[in-house]
Amino acid sequence: MSVGLTAPALFAEAFATPAWADGKPLSYLHGFGAKAVPVVALTWGVIWISIVVVVIISALVVVGISRRRAPDPIEPVSAIPITRSGSAIGWLYWGVGVSTLALFGTLIWTVVVLADVNNPGVKPAVTIEIAGHQWWWSARYLSDDPSRVLTTANEIHIPVGQPIRVKLIGADVIHSFWVPALAGKTDTIPGQTNTTWIEADRPGRYMGQCTEYCGEQHAHMAFIVVAEPKSDFEKWQRAQLLPAKAPDTPEAMRGERSFEFHCGACHTVRGTDAGGTVAPDLTHLMSRETLAAGAVPNTVGNLAGWVANPQAVKPGTLMPTLYLAGSELSDIGAYLKTLN
């Protein structure tokens, strides 16, 4: 089974909808929020400076060659005499002088933007602690009130129009946190906490991706940032804080027990005996749009396929193939479907 054959549908559908995303959810030529907008302007600025420089130099080279070139073909080269024709040192003065001005201008603009986006204008409303793992993301919404700390994976909801503090910690190897439409990259490095912030100034779904090479499935380490109005965000937060509902069909109840036995050492489902912390928290699995960090859309079929043989979906993933009996698989599937 091919990952690539299913993933396209996901992204095409998921990110093409907002007109501004333009079918390119990872593009950083547009930005939506106080952290991204000044950088987009600077990016376009240096792109235009660069294009102008390339055009000028190319023109100088091409025109320079064509205006006094020797007749072609010429044999031998020595037929053209050697002369030191005039002083051309003025080229260096002008060329280097103008270049230096452009460079200093860019430098000043850079420092201004750097200072501008270094910290948000107002105190962040929400702090999320995000860890990069091989090959998925965990997110913990921090709070002084322990009962309001919630943990999720691969999908981050934020209130729109507010800066969000992001604390980045490393779980295993180095990864890099990147939501191009909202902010540039910050690495998650084991042994240190990096702090950054993001802000979305309009509701939407923004794609994120690991951008520090981290091993076999670096390619499939995406995540989604869902920016929504404050009331929707709070509704989501309340729902996520709840433990999982107890299953009510016999199949799902058997599935819960199988899940605790087979999956609970790695995964957590709050409200059950499954309390592992090395893999994504699945308490509200069915509220998420994708499986395995954006590898496939979260559909019933994909979920069953993923549990049955994760290596086929995402070769090298640390989730082992469990070789479960067919009945156990369908029970677990039935249970997972209840985790709204």
Next chain:
Amino acid sequence: MAPRDIERVPEIGVASDVYGGTLARTWETEPGIAGFFSTVDHKQIGIRYIVTAFVFLILGGLEALVMRIQLARPGQNLLTPEQYDQLFSTHGMTMIFLYALPVLSGFSNYLWPLLLGARDMALPRLNAFSYWVYVAAGIFMYVGFAIGAGPNDGWFNYVPYASGPFNPGMSMDFYALGMIFLGISTTVGAANFLVTLFRTRAPGMSINRIPILIWGTLTASAANLLVVPAVSLAFFLLWMDRQFGTHFFDVASGGQPLLWQHLFWMFGHPWVYAIVLPAMGMVSDGLPTFCRRPLVGYTPVALSTVATMILGFGVWVHHMFATGLPSLALSFFSAASIIIAVPSAVAVFAWTATIWTGRPVITTAFLFFSSMIVLFTIGGVSGFMTGSVPVDWQLTDTYFVVAHLHYVLIGINLFPVVGGIYYWFPKMTGRMLDERIGRWNFWTMFVGFNIAFLPMHLVGLWGMPRRVYTYPAGIGFDWLNLIVSIGSFIFAIGVLLLLVNVVRSLKHGAIAGANPWDAPTLEWSVSSPPPPYNFAVIPRVVSRHPLWEDRLKEREVRSATQEGLLLDHGRETIATTPLDAVPDLILKMPEDSYMPFALGVALAAGFTGLLLHWWWLVVIAGIAVAASIVIWLWPERELGQVAGVAP
């Protein structure tokens, strides 16, 4: 008591055929297999370096093509993720370490003594040793790749992914030991260039008369001497962590992942300049020949070469802008990374002015040299973009950077190198490369390269991350990647045309003569290919353009290439003072020797022992290393190394 031979006043004479015959017997390398393993002739070593580097270029190129097939369409499964990871890592290792610097070392090795008016490099045996270690280290690392243990963490090899717990198996051990091994070659090679420059220039070739290529290799060598220890140390610490449980990079015990990045990039960024500055020097020297005038702004260009290297030591953190370092620190490195474009601008405007005020003669070599100015500019401005911290937070680790670095490495290294092949092939072989194939060669490479790498900027700006073995359809990457893949195959055909031209011209090329391009520097004053002793008499130099003096008529005196110091008591050349090149000493040059090869083999055995934990082999190799060095350095009467005995 009569003065010792090395203290005599050397006779001055005129080059003649009879005299050349005597010198040839003194300097000749034994033919056949014996000579192959024992020669210390810089010309043979230089050509070997170039050929070996091209073998690695072709291997690295094939690796790239396989990756481009995998990436041509979204969601392909031609390669497993692990295979892809080893391919991109090996591709990087090959191109950066086994092609880019060695090919320039090859040109410099071949050209330096000829450009400087010397009979060999200052330390000929060390030169041979440097080559053997390069080959052995290259084979060592490729053995790992061949048995499925190639590097798989990129050429930059970040920890902790490179550490034992995350990367069991031998990949990292092959790479770590191979890099330390290769570092020996780079270091001794760099030392040799420095000594050669400061001691073996022809009388009169003061430091302001050396070709720009020499400035390029000089600054690159000085940088390598300073920075290679950093990366060798880093790889040694990593190997210790992996094999003996030390904790340099072990986070759980207080180790620091960022320590690796600092050590690596303190080396890595200066290295980038080391693999472009000599190539820029080739353009600075080659372009004026075809523009029929001296380079505009020799002094600014020479100084900007040195300035680039000095600033180059202060920009390594721009590889680490996203690691969470404080903004204030980032500002300084951002400033350095942007300002380093100033000396590059000097070179670009000097070349452009040379074309503009000259009368360009279009040859294949000229096309490669002049197109490099455009590619250099594209690679330069994209580098300038990454120097701006907030922009780099977006650009870094996307395909934009892949496009950038290929404009740097292919544009500023490979294009000048291929131009250099067209320019100096006649000198090396005595035959011209075919100009008609040459035009096809150039245009296929130039068009293919730009089709492959210009769109890559855009796919990067649209957010495609680096080092992914596949990507999903429908998020903007599809058709651009297909174009990139098509371009890469066109480019490969261009490189193939070069090989065809070389093979064909070796037998059928037109006879070149001593100076087919009517070029100004000393290497063109001797026959093509040059005799084993290079110069029958040591030339005397009074300007930067010894062979153009009659036409430039800029001073009364003329350089002399046919009359000069004879120095024919065995293998001899002249040592001159470091800045003004006033004759100082007679240098007794060593004979051919098997010891550089033996020492290389002994070291290879030692590193193999370390890799496999075969400590007995390490001990045997250690003894062999010591023995080779002793035999190598054993005082020789002919070299005036035995005290109190006049040879």
